[in-house]
Structure formats: structure tokens, C-alpha cells
Amino acid sequence: MRALEPWVEAPLQAFLAESAARLTLLMTSSGQVVAQHGFGRSLDVMTAAALGAGIVASTEELARLMGAPKFEALVHHGGHQSCLLAAFATPRGRWIGLVVFGQETSVGIVQLFFDQLVQQLTDSAPREQAPAPRLAENFEHELDASLRALFGR
């Protein structure tokens, strides 16, 4: 498990222990990765983050067109693996969770502990405002540093 911000680690670790999720990705609504578990390659995590953020944006727009409130979660049931995609509000803005799980657990368990993860993230998020995203002069260096933090190399 790797996280860019230390206060995310304990809630995510508890979620992983309880839910038995195979892969977990936490990201901002724009697809910027905050933490990941189970991904082996940076390309995979970046692709999953971009796709996940895109799916959430699409479903939220669908909900808006239908005059419905935002969808809470999207669950894709597969034969061997399933996937939960959910957006939630945090003091740091709107985040998205992508969880891939297998038959060793169930969607009920994953949803139950995902809700607890959201609550714990909300409770433990630092109250000071996070710096606004911007393209810094040393953007490439910062991107490399983030990837090293997420993948440990």
C-alpha cells in the first residue's frame, strides 16, 4: 500500500484488512492518484485512475440529465472479479475510490467497509486547505517524486 499523504495510510490499511480487496485506488475527481494498493506498474495505476475518473464524470452527467441526485456507487459484477467505483466528499474535495475484489469477499462487505473508510478519511483529513493544483516549473520532477512514493522506486 502506498499513499502520497500519510494521514490516508491508516484508514486505507484498515479498509484493506477488513474488505480483502485485491486492488484499491484513491484519487481526486480529476484522476490525480492519492493512494494505491495492489498495482504493480505506474502505467496501470495511471490508466485506472483516468478511466475511473472518466466513468464517474460520465455517470454524474447521466444522473444530472435524468434529474437524479448523483449516483453513490457503481458496482460491476464479474465472474471472478468485481469492481466498485464510488465518489465521495472529503475536506480535501471530491475523491473517488476504485476497488477490485474477488470471490474471497462480497460486495456487501466491500461497501460496508468502504463507507467506514470514507468516514475515517473525513475525520482524519487535515483541516488546512490543500494547495491548489498548478503546473509548477518542476512539474516533471514532482510527478517523478509522486510515482516513486506510490510505487516505492
Next chain:
Amino acid sequence: MSAAQVALDRVTRVPGVRGALIASSTDGLVVAEQLMDGVDGRAAAALTGSLVARLARTTAGAGLRAPVFLHLRGEGGSILAAPGTDGLVLVAVAGPEANVGLARLEMLNAAGRLG
């Protein structure tokens, strides 16, 4: 009244039972519920469904048949579960004063008609 509602009615009529629900053991989701305020049906369905599914795998691994009734007793009460057909589980949340014997009879009877 549906078969699920009939089953839940019979179980929740037992003195001391705080609520009952029908859950899917494969996905841990609530199918139907009749619960008193303060009982988290979603958590009960997810955790009991998972427990029943794991116990079934454990007994199968040991060459035994799947359990027909589960009684999880705690200080503040009990969780009772009776697996039915089609992966459904009848779950009851009972207080410490509940007539567990009667609840068990009603649940076994009702679980056989689920699905």
C-alpha cells in the same frame, strides 16, 4: 404478502427478537428486512452473509455438509442465521432475553421456504 415478508413476520414475532432480514450470502446484500430502529441491517447482512459463506466453504473443505443453523452469542444478544435455498440466508438479531429455541424453530421452518 410475499414469502420473504411471511418469513420475516414469523421470526420477528418471537419475543426478544429485535429484527430479521433476508440476505444473499454470495454478495452480502439485504433482500428484505424488518428491523427495529438502531439495528444496522446492511452491516448485519454483509457480515452474516460472509460468515455463512465462509462456514459453508470450511465445512465443505472438511468433507462435511453445510451448516443448517448458526447461533453467534454475545454479551448483548445473539445473531441467528439459517441458510435457505438459492444462496439466501435468514438472519435474526436477538436480545439477551430472547427465546432462542423458538426463534430457531421458526427460522428453520421459514428458511426452508425461501428462494
